[in-house]
Amino acid sequence: MLAKRIIPCLDIRSGRVVKGTNFEGVRDVDDPVSLAKFYNDSGADELVFYDITATVEGRSLFTDVLKRVAGEIFIPLTVGGGINTLEDFDRVLKSGADKVSVNSGAIRNPSIIEAAAKRYGDQCVVLSMDVKRVDGRFHVFSKGGREDAGLDAVEWARRGQESGAGEIVVNSIDTDGVKMGFDLEMLTAIGNVVSVPIIASGGAGCAEDFVTLFKTVPSADAGLAASIFHYKEVAISELKELLRNNDIIVRR
Amino acid sequence: MTAVVDYGVGNLFSLSGSLKAIGADSVITSDPEVLSRADRIILPGVGAFADAAERLRATGLVPLLCEQAESGKPMLGICLGMQLLFDKSFEYGEHEGLGLIPGEVRPLTESLPSGTKVPHMGWNSLSFPKESPLFRYVSEGESVYYVHSYYAVNCTPDTVAVSDYCGVSVTGAVQRGKVFGTQFHPEKSGRTGLAILKAFTEV
Secondary structure, eight states: OBOBEEEEEEEEETTEEEEEETTEEEEEEEOHHHHHHHHHHHTOSOEEEEEOOOSHHHHHHHHHHHHHHHTTOOSOEEEESSOOSHHHHHHHHHTTOSEEEESHHHHHOTHHHHHHHHHHOGGGEEEEEEEEEETTEEEEEETTTTEEEEEEHHHHHHHHHHHTOSEEEEEETTTTTTOSOOOHHHHHHHHTTOOSOEEEESOOOSHHHHHHHHHHOTTEEEEEESHHHHTTSSOHHHHHHHHHHTTOOBOO | OEEEEOSSOSOOHHHHHHHHHTTOOEEEEOOHHHHHHSSEEEEOOOSOHHHHHHHHHHTTOHHHHHHHHHTTOOEEEETHHHHTTEEEEOSSSOEEOOOSEEEEEEEGGGTSOTTOOSSEEEEEEOBOSSOOGGGTTOOTTOEEEEEESEEEESOGGGEEEEEEETTEEEEEEEEETTEEEESSOGGGSHHHHHHHHHHHHTO
16 A cells, blocks of 8 residues: 655755744754755655745755755655746756645746646646635635735645646645644645645644544645654654554555 | 666656666666667656657667567666556557567556545555566565556566555566566665665666
């Protein structure tokens, strides 16, 4: 059977891994290549690299990081951040990305999903969405979670899949950085309407949160987290052991 | 020397990196002379079957690849590269492959229970219906990375690895003589994948 995936997420700024809480207060953490190697050795199933720089200089540092990682680490790499055009897809795919995650770029221009899926295949296009509750409904936010895009998250996920997104990352702004567990209600609502893999993001505070995620939300295929892995609060090898003991299939 | 066939399909970054990581000399090429001289050949591939088959034919390399395979040179097709080794594929129509391994490529959706997620994407564990030198360093139950919506059928005699996906026994790897194919991506399958590539370079 297909294994549930554990995915560390590395936010990169000026060639370094950084981590913030609730999308603000960024802190410097580590060298991306050595951290990526560490995760690979501890059993991570995939890595996500998020480019959070906006400058041209930062972008080229990011591409260098990506090339170095892809030349040494042989598990799937997903890249996001600043993906707005097919040229952006091309740039990161040529630097070693296997999948490209599009977020605000798809909100501004929804046709990018279909265009990229046609050119590179559905499996290559990941729709990432930052979602927050507004008046009891799930709203999609753009610009790193700062701006209400006026889109219903369940509807946006369905549209994303129809346009050719091969995977959907659901990042709950409400639970991000809070470390009280994944947003099970939000993930269930979105997981119920799509048939492509769902990656849960935002809120993991301990290993048990991943057990709860996979037991409660069967449509979740992967759990993504950053700080609990970066600060070594949860070791991926121990997390996988715990999942296995709870009859959740993981890669060995 | 391992030659990786360059026919403009897919990203060869990881493949050449992983060959380097296992200490194998490799070259990415579409030069017939280099391919003829190489000790072994890898045929990569992503995307749609018809498009890839057409691009490969356009290079003029198909007769050479078939001749090299028939002369006993080790060859490994990866993902769509494996699918190209079969007689034909039913991905959007009916298209001819290289015919090096008897069998055909059909949509997973024909066999899977309705509602199952397609593509079959992610890590799945291997079991081995037959012994193959390709898996000499790998144990049953180790996982490899798959991304595909079509799979090889009617190839049981040559099937050397399978993975179970929602009750369907997905052809994971085939071998006929020294022609091998893996539906999964060894260059994306971590340590297990590197061990499989290493075994291939020792065939």
